Amino acid sequence: MRKVLIMPVICLTGVFLNIVITRFCINSAEIPLFLDTIFTITVTLNCGLIWGIVCGALTNILCHSIFGWGWEPYLFTLCNIATAVITWFFRNELTGQEQSLQRRSFMFKTSQLNRIMNKVIILIIFSFALCLAMSILGGIIASFILYINTSYTEGSGISGILSTTMFGHDVPVVFKEIISRLPINIADRLISAFTGYGIFLLLRRLLKPTALENSLSV
Numbered sequence: 516m517r518k519v520l521i522m523p524v525i526c527l528t529g530v531f532l533n534i535v536i537t538r539f540c541i542n543s544a545e546i547p548l549f550l551d552t553i554f555t556i557t558v559t560l561n562c563g564l565i566w567g568i569v570c571g572a573l574t575n576i577l578c579h580s581i582f583g584w585g586w587e588p589y590l591f592t593l594c595n596i597a598t599a600v601i602t603w604f605f606r607n608e609l610t611g612q613e614q615s616l617q618r619r620s621f622m623f624k625t626s627q628l629n630r631i632m633n634k635v636i637i638l639i640i641f642s643f644a645l646c647l648a649m650s651i652l653g654g655i656i657a658s659f660i661l662y663i664n665t666s667y668t669e670g671s672g673i674s675g676i677l678s679t680t681m682f683g684h685d686v687p688v689v690f691k692e693i694i695s696r697l698p699i700n701i702a703d704r705l706i707s708a709f710t711g712y713g714i715f716l717l718l719r720r721l722l723k724p725t726a727l728e729n730s731l732s733v
Contacts, residue, residue, distance in 0.1 A: 521722070526566045526573075529554030547702045551578070552598040552645075558710030559602040560610060561675050561718050567602060571595030587660045594656070601645055603710075605717040608637045609712060635711075642708035648695065648701040653700075655695030661688055 537551035551574055560565025575592035583589075602609075 522562045522566055525718070526558050526563055526570045529558040529570045530577065532571045533570070534578045534581075537578065543729060547699055548706070550703060550707055550710075551575070552595055552704075553707045553711045554714070554723065555595055555598050556602050556707060557714045557718065559599045560606060560712070560715040561722075564599060564603040567599030568596050571599045585664075587664060588658065590656045591653065597648055597652055601641075601648055605641045605644070609634070609641065609715075634647055638708050638712055639705075642704040643701075644699065644710060645704040648699050650693050650696040653696050654691075658689040659694045661692075674680065681690050 533551045533554045536553060537549045540546050540548050540550055554570065555567055555571040560569040564570065572592050575595050576589065578593075579588045592602065
């Protein structure tokens with residue numbers, strides 16, 4: 516019974532905390548970061564791909580339903596879902612698979628320092644994979660919105676300001692939208708990847724391994 520209840524609780528808590536963090540960043544701290552995928556990463560690592568997708572999708576859907584306007588922002592739900600998928604792709608490397616780490620060490624015995632450095636390198640690669648994916652997908656979605664709704668302007672938001680200042684009018688909109696998102700996403704995804712992974716480690720210590728191991732077979 517505990518295993519049946521723990522996954523929805525972790526997922527819904529992740530949705531709530533994702534929304535709280537992103538609203539804090541935008542409204543209170545006034546920093547140009549969303550950080551709305553931290554707990555999508557944590558939920559995916561702890562509970563599996565399906566729960567990660569649910570967490571990511573509900574984060575965007577509920578956040579835009581409560582604080583957003585129009586239907587266009589709902590399209591960015593795909594970015595949070597993509598975060599769960601990419602996290603799942605890196606799951607074996609991030610969740611402490613010792614055989615993988617030993618293969619990386621070749622003839623040398625894997626020390627604690629080696630394991631830590633391996634995880635740091637994997638997290639950096641993971642964060643840059645997220646950065647590229649979110650920039651490309653977010654840029655394509657933003658370009659589509661600009662195409663179908665002329666009331667939106669390229670200068671809205673930090674990425675929009677960068678888009679209008681970095682490029683001329685002759686540069687394709689989709690290219691500008693993708694490239695202008697890279698500087699923001701580098702910082703956002705580095706923080707999200709390391710923080711999400713850190714929370715995963717904390718939860719793994721607090722919860723019995725058997726309650727989570729069965730979910731990772733999803």
